Amino acid sequence: MIFVKKVANVIPLVLMVVVHYQCTKEMEKAKTEQLADQSHLARIAAISLANGDLNDNNIKYFGRWDFSNSSKYVSKWGGAYIKVRFTGTTVKIMLGNKSNYYAKIDDGPWVSYKGVTGTVNLTPSPLDDGTHTLSVAQGKDNDYVFSFLGLVLDTGATTVAPPVGIDLVEWIGDSITAGYTDSQADVSDYAWVCSEAMGTEHTQIAYPGVCLVSGYTSFPGMDDGYFNLQSPNNTSSPPWDFSRYTAKLVVINLGTNDYRKSVPSSTFQNTMTNFLQDVRDKFPDAEIFVMRCFKYSSMASPITAAVKARQAAGDGKVIYINTSNWVTSSDYNSDGLHPSDAGNKKIANLLKPILSPYLSTATPFYLDHCDATTGWSSSNTLSVNTTDKKEGPGSLQSTGSSSTEFRKVFTTPVNTGASAATGSIQFWYYVSDVTKLSSTNQIEVGSGGVQDVKEYGWKIGPLVNGWNLITKPISAATITNGTPDLNAINWIRIYHSKTGSITTRLDDFRIIP
Structure with a gap:
């Protein structure tokens, strides 16, 4: 009897386990079906959103x-x-x-x-x-x-x-950049053709008849209109949200209408200088190129002066493009002012080799990777830092209070292939304490093998503690005792007077052709 009672007590338990197991299986099945339904619905939703x-x-x-x-x-x-x-x-x-x-x-x-x-x-x-x-x-x-x-x-x-495309190029200009009178407007003008040839995305912030300087036309100049959502003829336009995209390169071609509207040269120069600063504020890391007007050579002086003013202020990523003699009378439409379709293609082909080396897809030309001390000397303690670097296995490090930090003579001169008109030097420069740096400083690159002979020189410019990306246009350099041969560079020196011992580092010294 006791055995029967125990069996009787066990049977309900077994039944409960079986029922629970079946319920669990049903729930798992339902859950699987539900997930399948959700996946199916998600696929349907994805398709419906791709319509x-x-x-x-x-x-x-x-x-x-x-x-x-x-x-x-x-x-x-x-x-x-x-x-x-x-x-x-x-x-x-x-x-x-x-x-x-x-x-x-x-x-x-x-x-x-x-x-x-x-x-x-x-x-x-x-x-x-x-x-x-x-x-x-x-x-x-x-x-x-x-x-x-x-x-x-x-x-x-x-x-x-x-x-x-990885990069985006912002073109700023007037009717010439807007494709005015071209057979297919913007699509057939130099800005579009050049961008497409480089494989970049692009924007053309340009409008016919616009000046750089406001007050000379019935609508604002680009000094105001560029910063708006809509073109200058939309006088109530809200401002543009510059966080919506970031330009890798900015190319400016303004001044033609300022000349035609008799904007004073000094006014244009001051406005351009300020405009370049304002564009820099919107795109802190972009390379900014400023083109010489295709016509009206008298505008070249205030444009170059504005570029040099920004370079002197420490902005090494502002570069002047001298377009002198790029186009002839046969390259214009019948109005003699706007390039023809063929003229636009010609301009685009001349721009492409200037702009392409500054794109993310460009293969950099290294003057030195700065990964070893071979060939380098310093007035301070020179070493290789393998933990704090910007490229490759290491960076050069100088620690001390003497002025000459990094110096190298190349036993075999280097053919950089760079253009003095549009090329740049670029490198990473680390400073541990900028308060100990004096105003006496210089970057030197030359073909004379020693200092002050066939040498390009630049002031290093404003620095912050930590790494600084230094870009210096060759056109902005001072030249000492003869023009250097860019096809035979054999000298680099960086020096900085100091008030105490600090650490500086150098890495990724390249030439942008």
Whole structure:
């Protein structure tokens, strides 16, 4: 009897375990099905968000766009464009304003759609089924409004994120940079052509007739208008949010209209100097290039003076581009002022080798990696620091109070391939205590093998404790006892008078051609 009672007591327990096991299995099954449903819904949601409408994150926008209206996205600067990939055989674009648009599919040519609005078929002849790349830009003389409402794809087709360039170049200018009178506006002007050839994304913050200096036209000059969301003819424009993108390079081509409006040279120079400082404040790390006007040679003097003023203030990343004799009368349209399509291509081809070495994709030319003391000397204790460095396995380190920190004579002269007009030296320089540095300092690079012979020299400029990236345009250097041969550089020296013992380091000494 006792045994029977025990069995009777065990049976309910076994049944409870079986029921619990079955419930657990059912719950796990339900959970698995729920996760599968959620995954399926997520896939459906991802597809629905990749349908070409304004919520589609696969569409990438370049330029200054206003996204405040959920029914349309608008840009009011020329050269604004979108990029996206899509599946299927056809694509249409929905536009909210009448203007000139330019579309490029895959590796095809830019196709003009002039004076169009509404839903525009960009594939009147269907494409092969597959995944395609689409770019659409806008540009029309004095009317730079791109009102984008979305894309129309084939049934079941989706968008895909497009490849995007690592760097972005911001072009600042007037009608010449805006492609005024060109066959395809911004798309066929030098700024666009040069950017595309370098593989960068780009913005063209430019407007016909604009001066640098405000007060000489019916709309603001670029000293004010550049900093706004919309082009200068939109007088109530809100300011632009510069955190939206970061330019790797900024290229400025202004002064043509200032000359034509008789802006005094001194006023232009002062305004340009301040403008360069204001642009630097927005893009602290960008290389800023300032072009000489293609015409009106008298503007070259105040432009170069403004550049040198910024360089003297310690901004080594401001570089002057001398465009003298780049274009001739045959390179202009019939008005004699605006470059033709062929003239724009010519300018772009001349700009590309100047700008390309400053891009992230460029292969740097090292004058010295600064990873070993071989060939180097110092008036202080010289060593290699393998823990605090900017490139390679180490950095050179000088510790002491003597002025000569780093000096090297190359037994085999180095052909840098650099241009004195547009090249730069660049290196990392570490300082442990800037309060112990005096004003006597110099960077020297030359081909004479000793100091003060065929030598370029620069002041090091404002420094902070820690690492400083130093960039010095060759055009801003002083020259001592003969012009150095950039194809036979054999001398480097850095010295700094001190009031006490400090540590300095040197790394990644390169030449930008």
